[in-house]
Amino acid sequence: MSNPDLMLAFGAGGVATALLAAISMVRGGLKSFRWEAYVGAFGLGMVLMGQYMGLFVAPRERMMGEVGRILYVHVPSAWLTMLIFTFTCIFAFAFLMSGKRIFDSLVESSIEVGVIMAILLQVTGSLFAKPTWGVYWDWDPRLVSTAVMTLSFVGVLILRSVLDDPDRRATWTSVGAILATLSMLITYFSVRLWRTLHQMQSSPDSVSDPMVVILRANAFAFLFLSIFFIAWRTRIAVARAQADEAPPLPPEVPV
């Protein structure tokens, strides 16, 4: 586990497997095979290992000390939030282009998981900010755009919950998701023009090797768990949609 290249290959293999499984699910095959359960179990194992390494194995952060260990939750959740919402936007475009209901289910589940990730990101972020910046919150572009992004996706979920017609709900959710993504991008640029405090992204060159490995381990753990949550939630959404569209039971004939 000490070799970053090995970790990368390992993670890439996992991602490729998950993608293949997802494609097969979109195409309707492998319906009964709950592949995501294995991905989830694998992710749970990795998150336990990754958090253990983050808490006990990783070196103390030079400037921030023990507080810096929150990095191993904060940074992976930031990466995953971005990744999940990017996929939400892709799914939303795919739905508007193709009209396939599976994409609507994917949009719904990825928004829900993304919002959870974003909340985790902001809670750990403000816990991180208090000892390092001295405040829980500052009007930094990244903080503001994350908060705005969370709000707009929560708005989409609420919009979704008040619409009854499945066709309309599907289209409007996708429209809302695309708007929310656009708003996040512009908000980021507008607030960056306004002021900035958050450090620029670190790259593997600026972070010590053991920290990079542990960060990556945690990022892959979060990735696998997110794939599990999204796939599982998508199954629920698909089952619900089928239940909604099932023909009503025939009336009972009096004997």
Added chain:
Amino acid sequence: MTLLKQSLAVAYKDLLTEWRQPSRIAGVFFFCFALLLLFAFAMPNTQMLSDIAGGTLWLGLLLASTRSLDQSFHLEMENGALEGMVLWPVPPLAMFYGKALANALLLTLVTLALTPLVVVLYHPVWNGDIPTFLGIVALGCLALAAPGTLVAALSVQARGSSALLPLLMFPLVVPVVVAASKATTLHLEGDIMSQVDDWMRLLVMFNLAHWALDGWLFTRIAEDG
């Protein structure tokens, strides 16, 4: 060219409706006036008022715009007017641009009517020139109108739409509030560092992105309407 003509026809129809019942737009104006008074009560001293004048104008306008945008589609719900509109030989794109244009014009009108009030109530430093100020107002109102019209179309047919509209709209227009109030405040105070151009460029960018994308999104909504 036909798209432009059709959009203008839709905008004319909306403005005519407003013109024939001016109490609605007057309601929006007095709503905003009341907000301006109330904002002042939240300030610890009157010196701060002149600093926040620009931002207050845009915040008040944003809150008031939820009222006027809500009405823009609620009107169409009466007597099945929306179904009638869908049957027009006009593409949904023209309907969106027409309605958004009408909303932008109404918002600009409200802003222009409010400006003297802001000057009287908040006594901001006024070092700016009128044309640039008008430019900021126009850009800001156009930027509020495009996403606002789309969101109004989304929320009007949902249950509890009056609560949903601000929830969906406010996160979308954060950049407009930031850029427009910054530009207004800087312009009024006398733009020593010439930052106003940056903020106006941001507003232009926001307008381009939203006026292009929202039209397409609206056609998707209208097809499922």
